[in-house]
Amino acid sequence: MHPILNEQQRSKSLEDNMKKLDEERKRTDQLLYQMIPKPVADRLRKGDSPISTCEVxxxxxxxxxxxxxxxxxxxxxxxxxxxxxxxxxxxxxxxxxxxxxxxxx
Known part of the structure; x- marks a missing residue:
């Protein structure tokens, strides 16, 4: 197989996988935001303590x-x-x- 074609195929495969990952991340976010408020989810993702995200x-x-x-x-x-x-x-x-x-x- 020609080295340039092989690189192009790997590049295309990587691009396709990145698109799939982005779509899956969006679906995951939608499900997460249905379960807990977006600001709380965002704080948890940043590494904040779960206790610190509690509100009164x-x-x-x-x-x-x-x-x-x-x-x-x-x-x-x-x-x-x-x-x-x-x-x-x-x-x-x-x-x-x-x-x-x-x-x-």
């Missing part, structure tokens, strides 16, 4: 929700319809959470 709030609100008649909805609709309903509901809830700058778990 004077007041908090906790919302527990329930989908009324969920068992009936599940029994009278297809699984895909139920998934679509839940997806639409939680997408709206996510939008409202972002709009009002609240953190949800």
């Amino acid at each position: 709030f004077d007041a908090v609100t906790i919302l527990f929700s329930d989908v009324v008649n969920f068992n009936k909805i599940c029994s009278t609709n297809s699984p895909m319809e139920v998934v679509s309903l839940l997806n639409a509901m939680y997408t709206l809830f996510d939008h409202l959470s972002e709009k009002h700058n609240v953190y949800k778990i």
